[in-house]
Amino acid sequence: MDPDQGLYLDALFNIAATNGLDTGRILCIFGFCRSTEMLIVVNGRDPPLLSPFSTPLQPPSLRPVSPTSPSVASAPQVMQILVIYEHHHLEKQLVLAIVLSSVAVALIFLSIFVVWIFWRRNQNDPEKKTAQGSDTSRGITLGPILSKFSSFNTAGRKPSLAMVEYSLLESATNNFSESNILGEGGFGFVYKACFDGGFLAAVKKLNGGRQDCEREFENEVNLLGKIQHPNIISLLGYCLHGEMRFLVYELMHNGSLETQLHGPSHGSALTWHIRMKIALDAARGLEYLHEHCNPPVIHRDLKSSNILLDSEFNAKISDFGLAVTGGNENKGNIKLSGTLGYVAPEYLLDGKLTEKSDVYAFGVVLLELLMGRKPVEKLAPSQCRTIVTWAMPQLTDRSKLPNIVDPAIKNTMDLKHLYQVxxxxxxCVQPEPSYRPLITDVLHSLIPLVPVELGGTLRVSDPSRSPKVEF
Structure with a gap:
């Protein structure tokens, strides 16, 4: 071996050992470094000796090297081999770094995606939306109320309602004293309740143990927990105590329309314009149930005792224990329920229940407002007469109509408005449902009859205004 090659070989061993390279493979490569084949390996191509078309393998010949060429010819080749090994080592590190970086980025994006999914799910939670909507659209925010009820628990079937402790109801109603009774419903009494801080509410006590009572309670909680409208009563909470069920409502200081019309005052507090406002409010509440609820809600028990009045005589529909949902369908499978005098003929005779059944009941309430008479009057122990039967012949006769108006409002309205109502x-009280208007049409007919300050479009200073009937 040439002395210069020996020097390069020693140098190569040292470099290989320092960098962790295979010295045996370096020796093999070094043996061919002066041949043409080795130059091809150095340049990054497969050596001809591995090709099936290469010439037979020739043993390497160790020829003397010119004294002037070792440093010029051999050294660069050895360094080039080392660069090749270093290059492959760096490539492996680069690939490993890229893979690790890609996995890290994928995990970051996956985490962001999972967080986004949870956020969207919380945003689209219908029960949370109901709870948020109830605080704003009911007109009574639950926050201040619940802060007054220190014993209220927020755990309940509806997030917008509060579960009230029985002991709190006992204390607020003075142990359900008779002196606090506001009225009586089909399943129990309604009591006035005064809670800590002077907050007033109405508590309906449902006598438990009956299937109908339980169904009414569930109906009230399910429907009023979702429905919010200025002309529909607000349900604030409920209580379960043994077999008894309690519902807590906002207090309506002027009681029911029935009490105002047929109670001791006989309608003296209800002027013509206030009566028209009450009719308009009730129509707005019904329109919301029929047109804006999905599915539509049929109240099924609209009557003057279920129209409550606040301190300013704003009317709100209450008592949804018999309400049903489902739209214009034959409800033959539903048990016949309602109040005599308000039940539509098709429902009473054939069990056919639609939104037009509520329109019929609304027409009866409108007749009560006009004439101040009860929906059903007893003529004899076994004989009754409905307000519809009695009034219909006179309603269509303009000469007789002024004579059947409630004495408390007689001669206080424009006759053209009276004819309109x-x-x-x-x-509304037509026997055939298809002849009755939609509640939306009724609503638009009443708006021009109510003064602007009471929610209508009538300007009282213009007595000549006479709206037309349009359906």
């Missing part, structure tokens, strides 16, 4: 009432 009578015409609406006649249409």
């Amino acid at each position: 009578a015409a609406v009432a006649v249409l």
